[in-house]
Amino acid sequence: MEEKQNKTRHLHMPHAYTLIFILIILVAVLTWILPSGEFQRKMVDTAAGERSVAITGTYDTVNKIDSDGNSLRQGIAQILMAPGKGIQSAIEVISFVLIIGGVFQIMAKTNSLNLGIRRIVKRLGKKEIMIIPILMVLFGLGGSTFGMSDELVPFYLLLMPVILAMGYDSMTTFMIVFMGASIGYAASTINPFNVLIAQGIAGIKGNPQLVFRMVQWLIMMTVTVAFVTLRALKVKKSPECSITYKDDLTKRKEFEADSQENEDFNTRHKLVLAIFVIGMGVVVAGLIKYGWYMNELSMCFVAMGILMGIAGGMKEKEIAEEFVLGVKDIVFAAVLIGFCSGILVIAQDGKIIDTVLNALSNAVAGADNALFVGVMYVVQSVLTFLVPSSSGLAALTTPVMSSLCDLHGVNAEASVTVLQYANQLTNIMSPVAGTTVAGLAICKISFGQWWKTIWKMFIVFTVIALVFCTISASL
Secondary structure (H helix, E strand, C coil): CCCHHHHHHCCCCCHHHHHHHHHHHHHHHHHHHCCCEEEEEEEEEEEEEEEEEEEECCEEEEECEEECEEEECCCHHHHHHHHHHHHHHHHHHHHHHHHHHHHHHHHHHHHHHHHHHHHHHHCCCCCCCHHHHHHHHHHHHHHHCCCHHHHHHHHHHHHHHHHHHCCCCCHHHHHHHHHHHHHHHCCCCHHHHHHHHHHHHHCCCCCCCHHHHHHHHHHHHHHHHHCCCHHHHHHHHHHHHHHHHHHHHHHHHHHCCCCCCCCCCCCHHHHHHHHHHHHHHHHHHHHHHHCCHHHHHHHHHHHHHHHHHCCCCHHHHHHHHHHHHHHHHHHHHHHHHHHHHHHHHHHHCCCHHHHHHHHHHHCCCCHHHHHHHHHHHHHHHHHHHCCHHHHHHHHHHHHHHHHHHCCCCCCCHHHHHHHHHHHHHHHHHCCHHHHHHHHHHHHHHCCCHHHHHHHHHHHHHHHHHHHHHHHHHCC
């Protein structure tokens, strides 16, 4: 009996790669069950450039045995080849992700961002309440531009003693860091890990809704900052009303200001941050004016990495080693993209993607844009529990969702907008999202306390997101 209880306690979610491989098997099984079929396609000029789109009403089934005598039913050999084929088919996106990982590791090694934020905190002095909007905007910019997420861990430790000493609570610390970056990530403008990857997979060039994305970011961040600031003021006025009040009595004793950090924010750090800001400006200009794609974006980020390393006083060997370290840290996500693409390889080879698209298209036929994006949003939210990674989810779903937009006659950019909000807002509440779990653990906040604090705002964020998704579909 005891042995049985121990086994029960050790039940856990399968590894992400295991889940994707299971999905590959399930999709392979579907190639034996679902009819194979195809839409006729044509190249059309859109605001995002020339794209291949399915023609509504042209779906037709095809024989499971093609003209060369090959079966469209995917077997064991095809299943085992799918991950390798998936990596090959997504190589442009994967190489971009690896470069991004290496470049941001170089910037992290310079410690410029960390020291820059510390300097802001010190300079504000008596205007302490301004720390909240300033830091949240900075974290929001990080989430929106370079996908700041896993890099948040040191900031919880850095800010906790400062925020508690000011009379706020640990929940305020968590929300400044986590909500700033997460809402910025959700309302991404040029985040390479959701917007740019999804656009690349969908064949959308030049980020055609970039200005609209900037407006979304501004609105979402305004709502978020207002909520966190007003809550912080309420807590400072009546500390007992904080949901973490009793826990914070102990935390105030445990957390002490870090007096060992004596590194100054010097000219080198300023140069690194200046190079980063200018580099991101060039990326935005290239996207808007020249319709840059993965190769041009990779060019910019490689240049930024080299220049930031030099400005940060790093030697040639150190720059290279940090780049390799960053690539190593991001390999998990990069290979996950390839595995997810393997699912699409199986579905494409079995010619069941258009069958699924036809079924979905018929299900939402006649639906207005609001209902259409609502269906996509629910699907992406559910899949996020299985694939929390935005880049992994993009690789898994964008080919289908963008084509579904084409069939429904709406802007394919809606598939990208739905992805970024459904994925990140779901991760905010998800107990299997690594970034959320890590932040709560460091701040010693339970999921119950977090859900009780955020659930109303989660509904507000979701409503706003659905409005943005509907507008995106209509542009």
